[in-house]
Amino acid sequence: MIKAKIETACTECALSRLCLPVALSTEDVESLEEIIDRPKPLSRGDYLYQAGDAFEALYVVRSGAVKTFTVDPGGTEQITGFYLPGELFGLTGINKPAQNTTAQALERTNLCVLPYDELDRLCSDVPSLARQIMKVMSDEIREDHALLTLVSKKRAEARLATFLLSIAQRLKRRQLPDESFQLSMSRSDIGNYLGLAEETISRMFTRFQEDGLLAVQRKQIDLIDRDGLQAVCDS
Amino acid sequence: MIKAKIETACTECALSRLCLPVALSTEDVESLEEIIDRPKPLSRGDYLYQAGDAFEALYVVRSGAVKTFTVDPGGTEQITGFYLPGELFGLTGINKPAQNTTAQALERTNLCVLPYDELDRLCSDVPSLARQIMKVMSDEIREDHALLTLVSKKRAEARLATFLLSIAQRLKRRQLPDESFQLSMSRSDIGNYLGLAEETISRMFTRFQEDGLLAVQRKQIDLIDRDGLQAVCDS
DNA sequence: CGTCTTATTGATTCAGATCAACGACGGTGG
DNA sequence: CCACCGTCGTTGATCTGAATCAATAAGACG
Numbered sequence: 001m002i003k004a005k006i007e008t009a010c011t012e013c014a015l016s017r018l019c020l021p022v023a024l025s026t027e028d029v030e031s032l033e034e035i036i037d038r039p040k041p042l043s044r045g046d047y048l049y050q051a052g053d054a055f056e057a058l059y060v061v062r063s064g065a066v067k068t069f070t071v072d073p074g075g076t077e078q079i080t081g082f083y084l085p086g087e088l089f090g091l092t093g094i095n096k097p098a099q100n101t102t103a104q105a106l107e108r109t110n111l112c113v114l115p116y117d118e119l120d121r122l123c124s125d126v127p128s129l130a131r132q133i134m135k136v137m138s139d140e141i142r143e144d145h146a147l148l149t150l151v152s153k154k155r156a157e158a159r160l161a162t163f164l165l166s167i168a169q170r171l172k173r174r175q176l177p178d179e180s181f182q183l184s185m186s187r188s189d190i191g192n193y194l195g196l197a198e199e200t201i202s203r204m205f206t207r208f209q210e211d212g213l214l215a216v217q218r219k220q221i222d223l224i225d226r227d228g229l230q231a232v233c234d235s
Numbered sequence: 236m237i238k239a240k241i242e243t244a245c246t247e248c249a250l251s252r253l254c255l256p257v258a259l260s261t262e263d264v265e266s267l268e269e270i271i272d273r274p275k276p277l278s279r280g281d282y283l284y285q286a287g288d289a290f291e292a293l294y295v296v297r298s299g300a301v302k303t304f305t306v307d308p309g310g311t312e313q314i315t316g317f318y319l320p321g322e323l324f325g326l327t328g329i330n331k332p333a334q335n336t337t338a339q340a341l342e343r344t345n346l347c348v349l350p351y352d353e354l355d356r357l358c359s360d361v362p363s364l365a366r367q368i369m370k371v372m373s374d375e376i377r378e379d380h381a382l383l384t385l386v387s388k389k390r391a392e393a394r395l396a397t398f399l400l401s402i403a404q405r406l407k408r409r410q411l412p413d414e415s416f417q418l419s420m421s422r423s424d425i426g427n428y429l430g431l432a433e434e435t436i437s438r439m440f441t442r443f444q445e446d447g448l449l450a451v452q453r454k455q456i457d458l459i460d461r462d463g464l465q466a467v468c469d470s
Numbered sequence: 471c472g473t474c475t476t477a478t479t480g481a482t483t484c485a486g487a488t489c490a491a492c493g494a495c496g497g498t499g500g
Numbered sequence: 501c502c503a504c505c506g507t508c509g510t511t512g513a514t515c516t517g518a519a520t521c522a523a524t525a526a527g528a529c530g
Binding site: 070072073074076078080091092093094095096100101120123124127130131132133134135137138140141142144145146147148149151152153154194195233234 | 305307308309311313315326327328329330331335336355358359362365366367368369370372373375376377379380381382383384386387388389429430468469
Binding site for chain 3: 390391431432434435438453
């Protein structure tokens with residue numbers, strides 16, 4: 001079957017342990033399987049949905065990366081998350097009339113799409129699925145609180161060091177290289193996310209490099225001294 | 236019945252329109268009713284639960300006020316929310332081994348306690364209850380994102396003005412006085428929440444007063460020029 | 471190969487933190 | 501009921517981290 005490469009079943013998917021199926025029986029995964037859509041890959045810059053769109057689905061990144069952001073009434077943009085392979089997003093739309101977030105691909109990206117009305121129906125039959133969704137939501141709330149602490153209480157170096165270690169840790173969980181990787185987002189995106197100017201991000205990268213913590217070449221990052229970076233996180 | 240005053244049923248409760256029962260049938264509210272516990276009032280400073288405690292329940296404020304906060308590995312405290320009458324909290328513990336948040340009463344406070352294992356069982360029978368909990372969680376995520384934008388992108392005056400208008404709006408929804416009210420949290424708590432020093436909060440209060448936006452007497456706040464305050468939010 | 475975007479680096483400014491001192495409540499016990 | 505003490509809030513002076521403004525450099529892409 002030609003579509004085989006794209007239509008990887010959940011049961012075959014290397015990410016399934018990290019995704020929704022984690023708490024489900026084989027049988028329940030098969031029910032989930034039936035409602036999942038795997039659309040054609042998105043290109044860098046493509047929107048998955050925009051603020052104001054009807055809420056239709058949850059999404060899981062299979063490959064590539066996605067950012068989500070809100071725009072407040074005054075036009076201020078705030079990036080609320082970067083999503084890497086195996087990560088579920090789109091939860092802010094649940095039971096809301098419309099999306100208030102926009103989601104955009106940061107590079108060529110493949111997704112699993114979980115249409116929400118069918119997912120919701122499935123939740124009635126499979127309580128553990130509802131429970132798993134709630135767990136993912138409560139994880140998201142906790143992560144948001146950690147980010148708030150970072151942005152509200154830590155200095156610029158600590159913010160960037162924490163960000164980099166978080167990316168590395170998430171790559172590692174997906175068994176992707178975590179010492180040497182490509183950032184898919186711009187300096188300006190990182191700054192927006194961390195509440196810093198893009199110039200500050202640049203300067204911090206330079207400083208980390210001078211301090212022998214990492215090697216930077218544009219978007220390519222090589223972690224050299226993780227303990228050192230970890231120490232910077234607490235400053 | 237002597238306990239009548241404390242044991243106000245959900246169906247009688249003025250807050251029920253704002254609380255979980257909003258999406259439930261009378262019958263389902265009665266099921267919910269059966270699992271709700273209404274303990275004796277808490278005094279200022281009492282802990283509802285602390286980080287590390289087992290996750291046992293969700294909570295609704297009936298009167299008084301509660302703050303929740305996290306403490307990161309380095310000991311940094313971050314207040315993650317203030318909860319007023321009718322507001323549900325405790326969601327970060329769902330499907331987690333333990334609380335990572337601490338909840339503390341800011342003044343004499345009455346609560347409704349929803350034991351989670353029973354609530355979870357009820358969710359299997361009443362899909363709209365699960366849906367309503369998910370909605371509250373996704374609300375919380377959205378609010379956290381709004382707070383992140385506030386802390387990461389706005390100046391001190393805008394942060395405090397937004398905070399005050401948000402309190403007023405929430406009081407109004409509960410039909411409580413929203414022009415003239417008592418803040419139950421300290422300057423230091425407000426500063427912690429908004430990512431500012433307590434001295435800065437003090438100075439902003441003074442400035443707002445000089446500008447004729449409000450009158451402050453210690454914890455007593457009287458809003459004078461809401462449009463003016465609103466304008467400060469966008470600066 | 472030229473153009474456009476993204477990143478880097480430097481100079482200067484500024485908002486808010488920090489340090490320090492004082493004042494005003496409010497709770498407690500005599 | 502009043503006086504004391506401790507906490508909380510206010511105000512002032514100074515410092516500093518990061519923003520902003522400005523210019524250049526380095527890729528990316530057509």
